[in-house]
Amino acid sequence: xxxxxxxxxxxxxxxxxxxxxxxxxxxxxxxxxxxxxxxxxxxxxxxxxxxxxxxxxxxxxxxxxxxxxxxxxxxxxxxxxxxxxxxxxxxxxxxxxxxxxxxxxxxxxxxxxxxxxxxxxxxxxxxxxx
Amino acid sequence: xxxxxxxxxxxxxxxxxxxxxxxxxxxxxxxxxxxxxxxxxxxxxxxxxxxxxxxxxxxxxxxxxxxxxxxxxxxxxxxxxxxxxxxxxxxxxxxxxxxxxxxxxxxxxxxxxxxxxxxxxxxxxxxxxxxxxxxxxxxxxxxxxxxxxxxxxxxxxxxxxxxxxxxxxxxxxxxxxxxxxxxxxxxxxxxxxxxxxxxxxxxxxxxxxxxxxxxxxxxxxxxxxxxxxxxxxxxxxxxxxxxxxxxxxxxxxxxxxxxxxxxxxxxxxxxxxxxxxxxxxxxxxxxxxxxxxxxxxxxxxxxxxxxxxxxxxxxxxxxxxxxxxxxxxxxxxxxxxxxxxxxxxxxxxxxxxxxxxxxxxxxxxxxxxxxxxxxxxxxxxxxxxxxxxxxxxxxxxxxxxxxxxxxxxxxxxxxxxxxxxxxxxxxxxxxxxxxxxxxxxxxxxxxxxxxxxxxxxxxxxxxxxxxxxxxxxxxxxxxxxxxxxxxxxxxxxxxxxxxxxxxxxxxxxxxxxxxxxxxxxxxxxxxxxxxxxxxxxxxxxxxxxxxxxxxxxxxxxxxxxxxxxxxxxxxxxxxxxxxxxxx
Numbered sequence: 001x002x003x004x005x006x007x008x009x010x011x012x013x014x015x016x017x018x019x020x021x022x023x024x025x026x027x028x029x030x031x032x033x034x035x036x037x038x039x040x041x042x043x044x045x046x047x048x049x050x051x052x053x054x055x056x057x058x059x060x061x062x063x064x065x066x067x068x069x070x071x072x073x074x075x076x077x078x079x080x081x082x083x084x085x086x087x088x089x090x091x092x093x094x095x096x097x098x099x100x101x102x103x104x105x106x107x108x109x110x111x112x113x114x115x116x117x118x119x120x121x122x123x124x125x126x127x128x129x130x
Numbered sequence: 131x132x133x134x135x136x137x138x139x140x141x142x143x144x145x146x147x148x149x150x151x152x153x154x155x156x157x158x159x160x161x162x163x164x165x166x167x168x169x170x171x172x173x174x175x176x177x178x179x180x181x182x183x184x185x186x187x188x189x190x191x192x193x194x195x196x197x198x199x200x201x202x203x204x205x206x207x208x209x210x211x212x213x214x215x216x217x218x219x220x221x222x223x224x225x226x227x228x229x230x231x232x233x234x235x236x237x238x239x240x241x242x243x244x245x246x247x248x249x250x251x252x253x254x255x256x257x258x259x260x261x262x263x264x265x266x267x268x269x270x271x272x273x274x275x276x277x278x279x280x281x282x283x284x285x286x287x288x289x290x291x292x293x294x295x296x297x298x299x300x301x302x303x304x305x306x307x308x309x310x311x312x313x314x315x316x317x318x319x320x321x322x323x324x325x326x327x328x329x330x331x332x333x334x335x336x337x338x339x340x341x342x343x344x345x346x347x348x349x350x351x352x353x354x355x356x357x358x359x360x361x362x363x364x365x366x367x368x369x370x371x372x373x374x375x376x377x378x379x380x381x382x383x384x385x386x387x388x389x390x391x392x393x394x395x396x397x398x399x400x401x402x403x404x405x406x407x408x409x410x411x412x413x414x415x416x417x418x419x420x421x422x423x424x425x426x427x428x429x430x431x432x433x434x435x436x437x438x439x440x441x442x443x444x445x446x447x448x449x450x451x452x453x454x455x456x457x458x459x460x461x462x463x464x465x466x467x468x469x470x471x472x473x474x475x476x477x478x479x480x481x482x483x484x485x486x487x488x489x490x491x492x493x494x495x496x497x498x499x500x501x502x503x504x505x506x507x508x509x510x511x512x513x514x515x516x517x518x519x520x521x522x523x524x525x526x527x528x529x530x531x532x533x534x535x536x537x538x539x540x541x542x543x544x545x546x547x548x549x550x551x552x553x554x555x556x557x558x559x560x561x562x563x564x565x566x567x568x569x570x571x572x573x574x575x576x577x578x579x580x581x582x583x584x585x586x587x588x589x590x591x592x593x594x595x596x597x598x599x600x601x602x603x604x605x606x607x608x609x610x611x612x613x614x615x616x617x618x619x620x621x622x623x624x625x626x627x628x629x630x631x632x633x634x635x636x637x638x639x640x641x642x643x644x645x646x647x648x649x650x651x652x653x654x655x656x657x658x659x660x661x662x663x664x665x666x667x668x669x670x671x672x673x674x675x676x677x678x679x680x681x682x683x684x685x686x687x688x689x690x691x692x693x694x695x696x697x698x699x700x701x702x703x704x705x706x707x708x709x710x711x712x713x
Contacts, residue, residue: 014185016148020192023140057188059181088188110191 006124007032007049011042011056011068012086021055021086021116028117039063043071046078053120055084058094066101073102082123148189149242150322155182156238157393159231160400163224167403170219180209186234197251198237204258205230211262221407226261228400229254325426328387335376335383336668339576340689342376343665345369347691377666380576389429391469391478392420397433398440402465405444412451412462413444419469424476428570431550432478435543439480439566440465442539447482447564457561459483475552475569475594483563487556489515499524514652516556520544548702551577551592551685553648579667579688581696582645583660584628590667590688590698597646597653599661604642607657616644616655623655631656631683631704647701654705665690669698 008030012018018035025033034051036042040062046054054072058065065085072078085098085106098106104123107116159182166175187202205227211217233254240247349362349369356362395417406413424432448463455461466481489512496502496518507515518524522541547554552570571577571594578593600618607614607625614625623646644655669686683704684697 014151014189016144016151016189017185017192019144019147020189023144059184061178061181088184088191109188 004029005032006030006052007034008053008055009034009036009042009046009051011036011039011054011060011065013037013057013060017057024111024113024116025055027113028120030120039065039068039071042068046072046081047075051081053082053084053123055086057086058098059088066097069098069101069103082127084119084123145193145241148193149238152186152189152234152238155186156231156235157396158182160228161396163228163231164399164403166219167221167224173213176209176213180206180213183209195237195241197248198234198241201230201233201237201251201254201258204255205234208258208261217262223261226254226257228404230258323386328383328426332383332387335380336576338376339380339666339668342369342373343691344689344693346373384425384572384576385423387426388423389426390420391422391424391429391432391476392417393429394433394436395420395467395469397437398467401437402440402444405441406448409445410450411444411448413448414462414464416464416466417468418466422469422471422476424469424570425572428476428550428572431546432568432570435546435568436467436478436480438539438543440467443480443482443484443564443566447484449485453485471572476572478568478570479565481563481565486560486562486564487516487519487558488560489558492516492518495524513556516558519556520554551594576666576668577698578664579698580645580664581662581690582628582643582658583662584632584658588662588690588694588696589628589632590665590690590696591645591647591656591701592698593664595647595649595701597648600644600646600655602642602644602657618644618646618655623653625655625657626705627657629657629659649702649705656701667698 008025010018010021010025010033012021012035015037018037022033022035025031034045034049036045038060039056042054042056043063045051054068056065056068060068063071069083069085072081072083079102082104083102085103086109087094087098087106088109090106090108095106104126105119107119159179162175162179162182166172166179169175183202183206187199187206190198190202208217208223208227212219212223217223233249233251236249237251240249346369349366352362353366398417399415402413402415405411443465448465449457449459451461454463464483467478468481469476469478471477492515493507496507496515497504501518501521501524502510519540520543524540544554547568547570550570552568555567555569556564557567558564579590580593580596580599581588581590583589598618600616602616607616609615610622614627615622616625617623623644625644643658643661645658646653646655667688667690669688683700685700685703686698688696688698690696
């Protein structure tokens, strides 16, 4: 699979944030992007369409990023999708929670396109190397 | 960093989105905070508030709005401790948080104005930090928090950022964070459209309505002349179909411009809370019908008058807890704001169970100010006397506070409501309370009107203010105390001749029509020569030239079905601009 063609789902309840991430992804070379405004809307989308990568916010009203992550990992069809968690603070306890739930990596707001690309590349590399 | 995330154009768009979205969040926050003060134990509410502030902080970080990030971050620290119950909701903490919201609004206004200005945020930061440290010892018995108390208190004496870092780690139970699904409204699929586009669509629909009217008129003429021709029948059928579709289209377009009145009501919980605290009153605010939808223009124009009426109710209407107690009322007064639809109007009422208005005082004041003589006052009904408060400079407030009672206000409220083609009514019982009811049309751009003729000139009267039309002859007009009146079904109505009001020459014909018009709580008969019919009209402003001439009594113009230009009369302006107007 060619990295740049990868279909990415951005999950965030704040549309400005989704737009910012979408732009950063574009700058990093990824333009095949779709959005969901909550974990609860992301899940059916993930099940009905094909996505190669998930970038999700942690804090969302209906279904948090962590719960989405758990649901994805528990789903046979989705569990292999790389999951990048966006958090506001690098709080250790959160990171441990996310790691235990099977997060691929996390990224702390605010971040630049370069950092984002680096994170994505690392995740993809790890996958390829497995 | 702000430049890193997107090209310039895109960046402007993102900032614009950020402003719109953040403004919505902040407006909602005021209300949620006031709710929180009432139900401080509501975890769902706290989580929702925390998340809102957190969201703003996250996006602001990307956009490089450092001060927004700082304030949001520190407020978030306080909220997080409330969430973990290591801090309890007190009025002073609420004050600090509400001030933080105010500061965020102010900072956002700088973002919006692109003035690059910074604010002195040290005061609010100190206030927020203090809110975290100066927790009274009553919280010590909070379950599970006792262990945390000394530690976080000690740490928060240090710098703000480090102070709330540990509490963030303390427990961020994902289960509670994701619970409040029930309170959060499901977002329907929506699309943001620039209001200018909607305005231009509405304008085009207006033109379409004019074209439709013209077509209907031409069709009717053709039918008269060539009624036997099948083609004319087909044309009429098509025209009537077009008529239906145009009406539906108009409704549909109007709906896109409708917004819930809750948008305006949303600011009141906070305002009433602050005012009540300031004035030492206890007030329960009840909001009804927040989902009632009104045209955007009405939403924009109704805000200031409502703020004034609510301020008045808090300041003069609701009595102090002591006064209330001695009058045998509950210490806390109730202020109820309601909105509902009835016919083609929306009604908004502001009801308080306070002191009520003293018509005696208003009478005295009217005498003192010389706006009416004792004889005139004696003849007036309660209602008419109450209407004096709408006169410029008329205020009965004995104490001039910084809230209201400065003699400006009610007249401005009245003017604004009238401008919207609405009316205002007061019901009051001394010692029991006051209800002020505003009636506003649902839409402003297109109205139903009847067309009348006076001395060969056609004029339009908004149907909303017309009660009844009576056919009368000159001989039925009687004179009482030098004023012309007519009798209809046992009621006497003062009569005004439209021709005189418009300074048109000539006398009335043998047979005329009296159009009964409501002016607030009064009904007046307007004498016209002829009735031409009823039509859906698109109000066009009269343009600079004519508005410069300051034509009282004319609110706009329109093009009728026969292609003629007709002035739309502003009934209230028409009467208030005249001598001997019904006061």
